[in-house]
Amino acid sequence: MAANLGKRKRQATGEATEKPRxxxxxxxxxxxxxxxxxxxxFRRHFEAQFKPLPEVKKAAKPIEAAPEEEExxxxxxxxxxxxxxxxxxxxxxxxxxxxxRMAAMSKEELKAFMSSKVPRSAPEVSLLRDKAGSAxxxxxxxxxxxxxxxxxxxxxxxxxxxxxxxxxxxxxxKNRHKATDMRIQALGSKTSILKQExxxxxxRKGIIAKQTDRETTRRKxxxxxxxxxxxxxxxxxxxxxxxxxxxxPGVGKFSGGTLKLxxxxxxxxxxxxxxxxxxxxxxxxxxxxxxxxxx
Amino acid sequence: MSAPAPEFLHFTTHKSLTQRLVLSTxxxxxxxxxxxxxxxxxxxxxxPHEVSFLRLLESVTNGSSLxxxxxxxxxxxxxxxxxxxxxxxxxSGDVIKHNLPATCTRSVSYFLIPLCMLxxxxxxxxxxxxxxxxxxxxxxxxxxxxxxxxxxxILPLYEHFGILSAKLELRVLQRSCVGAGGKGGGGVVxxxxxxxxxxxxxxxxxxxxxxxxxxxxxxxCTGVSASNNARMIHTARGVLNPLVSDIHVAAQxxxxxxxxxxxKSDPKARKRTGIGFGLCLIAETASAGVIYSADVAAPPExxxxxxxxxxxxxxxxxxxxxxxxCVTRVGASTVLTLMAMxxxxxxxVRLGRDIVGSEDLVVLGRDLKKFxxxxxxxxxxxxxxxxxxxxxxxGSGVGNVGRKIA
Numbered sequence: 001m002a003a004n005l006g007k008r009k010r011q012a013t014g015e016a017t018e019k020p021r022x023x024x025x026x027x028x029x030x031x032x033x034x035x036x037x038x039x040x041x042f043r044r045h046f047e048a049q050f051k052p053l054p055e056v057k058k059a060a061k062p063i064e065a066a067p068e069e070e071e072x073x074x075x076x077x078x079x080x081x082x083x084x085x086x087x088x089x090x091x092x093x094x095x096x097x098x099x100x101r102m103a104a105m106s107k108e109e110l111k112a113f114m115s116s117k118v119p120r121s122a123p124e125v126s127l128l129r130d131k132a133g134s135a136x137x138x139x140x141x142x143x144x145x146x147x148x149x150x151x152x153x154x155x156x157x158x159x160x161x162x163x164x165x166x167x168x169x170x171x172x173x174k175n176r177h178k179a180t181d182m183r184i185q186a187l188g189s190k191t192s193i194l195k196q197e198x199x200x201x202x203x204r205k206g207i208i209a210k211q212t213d214r215e216t217t218r219r220k221x222x223x224x225x226x227x228x229x230x231x232x233x234x235x236x237x238x239x240x241x242x243x244x245x246x247x248x249p250g251v252g253k254f255s256g257g258t259l260k261l262x263x264x265x266x267x268x269x270x271x272x273x274x275x276x277x278x279x280x281x282x283x284x285x286x287x288x289x290x291x292x293x294x295x
Numbered sequence: 296m297s298a299p300a301p302e303f304l305h306f307t308t309h310k311s312l313t314q315r316l317v318l319s320t321x322x323x324x325x326x327x328x329x330x331x332x333x334x335x336x337x338x339x340x341x342x343p344h345e346v347s348f349l350r351l352l353e354s355v356t357n358g359s360s361l362x363x364x365x366x367x368x369x370x371x372x373x374x375x376x377x378x379x380x381x382x383x384x385x386x387s388g389d390v391i392k393h394n395l396p397a398t399c400t401r402s403v404s405y406f407l408i409p410l411c412m413l414x415x416x417x418x419x420x421x422x423x424x425x426x427x428x429x430x431x432x433x434x435x436x437x438x439x440x441x442x443x444x445x446x447x448x449i450l451p452l453y454e455h456f457g458i459l460s461a462k463l464e465l466r467v468l469q470r471s472c473v474g475a476g477g478k479g480g481g482g483v484v485x486x487x488x489x490x491x492x493x494x495x496x497x498x499x500x501x502x503x504x505x506x507x508x509x510x511x512x513x514x515x516c517t518g519v520s521a522s523n524n525a526r527m528i529h530t531a532r533g534v535l536n537p538l539v540s541d542i543h544v545a546a547q548x549x550x551x552x553x554x555x556x557x558x559k560s561d562p563k564a565r566k567r568t569g570i571g572f573g574l575c576l577i578a579e580t581a582s583a584g585v586i587y588s589a590d591v592a593a594p595p596e597x598x599x600x601x602x603x604x605x606x607x608x609x610x611x612x613x614x615x616x617x618x619x620x621c622v623t624r625v626g627a628s629t630v631l632t633l634m635a636m637x638x639x640x641x642x643x644v645r646l647g648r649d650i651v652g653s654e655d656l657v658v659l660g661r662d663l664k665k666f667x668x669x670x671x672x673x674x675x676x677x678x679x680x681x682x683x684x685x686x687x688x689x690g691s692g693v694g695n696v697g698r699k700i701a
Binding site (some may be wrong): 014105109110113114116117118 | 323447450451454459460464465466468485511513543545547618
């Protein structure tokens with residue numbers, strides 16, 4: 001400790017005070033040894049009277065040989081280098097990266113563990129994941145395994161086009177929903193689960209307009225480029241009578257408590273004028289209702 | 296009650312008070328406890344948490360009577376029937392609300408663990424909600440474990456006794472660490488113990504505990520920076536990762552709870568209390584049902600870094616694992632009590648040598664004997680050189696009195 005303190009002092013005052021400092025240090029060391037001798041004498045005296053004292057380990061002086069070395073170097077150069085005390089002190093820098101990969105439980109596991117229930121010691125393997133085709137070993141030739149492989153193959157063939165889209169090439173997320181939708185429709189569902197049931201009329205109109213627009217441009221471009229596309233699915237044309245409900249009048253438009261007859265309806269009921277009856281009487285009658293449809 | 300004058304069992308001091316009260320309630324023997332902190336000139340008699348536990352016992356039982364002497368140094372308790380939270384007996388909804396005073400210094404696990412021992416023998420499902428200004432959900436300096444440790448390390452032990460763990464629930468509605476001066480918190484915890492049995496099954500847990508396979512845990516922060524969680528987890532993993540690869544610790548951050556500030560001028564004023572952080576680690580072994588746990592929380596006066604705490608918790612877990620056995624020190628009293636209350640058959644449990652030699656287990660063994668249970672048989676494990684001890688406990692066949700009548 002004494003050596004350390006001396007060093008600090010030297011650094012502060014520079015070389016000018018080198019000589020007196022050294023002598024001071026020598027004298028302090030002499031004093032130390034004298035003190036130790038005195039202590040040893042006291043100790044011996046004490047131990048002779050009472051019982052032996054426990055051995056006191058003297059703190060080892062950090063650098064015993066350093067001063068001599070330094071002295072020889074100091075003569076040669078002005079700069080006395082870095083202080084040795086600082087060299088021997090290893091600077092410990094602890095860098096903790098709190099943002100580094102945290103202990104990430106899977107979502108289900110975290111939910112199960114942090115719920116108010118007693119956590120299960122063995123986590124249940126989710127069925128969805130267990131059904132992955134890869135889980136079945138290839139050399140399993142049993143009937144059940146073959147069936148599973150068949151199913152997996154069928155699904156792969158039917159759904160592989162989903163994986164071709166450039167944006168999403170995984171079987172999770174959007175593609176998984178699309179695959180589920182396809183399977184449900186294959187099982188006989190009339191509507192798609194992806195179709196939104198309730199939405200503002202204007203939105204729906206816009207979507208439908210966009211769809212038809214896209215379809216027509218596609219067809220137009222294909223036609224211009226000479227590509228033959230699949231047949232257009234034409235809308236079902238209304239054929240036959242409009243369903244007018246039970247007990248409703250078979251003619252005209254009933255609104256606001258009044259049956260409104262258009263001129264055409266009246267003409268249809270009245271039939272052609274008598275004056276021209278000789279010429280087109282039968283023809284007019286034959287047309288009757290039917291003619292109305294061709295408008 | 297027109298029963299003949301009951302024969303009191305006499306005990307002294309406040310040590311393992313809850314354990315004795317639980318045994319008294321289970322066996323139906325009245326007890327008399329004297330010299331409760333009688334030598335303390337400043338705080339003689341029962342502490343606030345002990346009084347609170349007595350009140351809790353009164354609310355979950357029917358017909359129990361309690362006498363506390365003027366100074367609180369003497370206590371007479373005559374147990375009643377454990378009714379649980381049956382309708383019409385001080386329950387609101389289907390839960391008993393129990394208010395802990397702000398002077399409470401113990402974690403809520405001090406109440407939960409003995410209450411869980413009573414719950415399987417209750418007549419109706421036992422649902423208790425702890426609230427008020429004394430509910431501390433974290434671990435404490437006095438050695439209480441946190442609610443997370445109760446839920447993940449103590450409650451799974453009941454599965455061994457045929458008590459369905461699916462019907463046990465411990466909801467932590469509000470977390471709270473220890474408040475200023477080591478007193479109070481503001482947490483809300485609800486225990487729902489829906490599985491009652493006539494007699495607990497005989498336990499045979501004398502197999503080798505096996506190697507630790509996975510480590511789970513919860514790091515919690517209330518009212519302090521949530522990054523403390525990450526720091527605790529990081530250092531704990533630094534110690535444990537070379538030993539086990541499967542380590543996952545969940546991080547839980549909550550706001551500090553609001554409690555009344557007890558300001559006379561403004562009775563509506565509220566303040567935040569119970570800030571702090573802590574870590575609870577659970578190690579599960581390859582052998583089913585063996586769980587080791589460690590629990591450390593920051594002291595209320597602060598001054599520790601999360602890194603130190605994480606390190607301390609990891610080392611504590613390693614120490615608990617090194618003690619061996621199939622049940623840890625914190626779970627041993629629960630397991631041995633339930634075994635003693637079981638059917639008249641000999642059950643066995645393998646415990647670490649240090650755990651069997653610990654003071655609270657020795658006291659528990661003596662108390663059980665005093666309450667009329669048979670003595671334990673101890674035998675060294677000779678299959679391996681772990682130095683563990685197999686404790687054989689013969690059940691007293693007391694079981695659930697309420698179920699027997701019904």
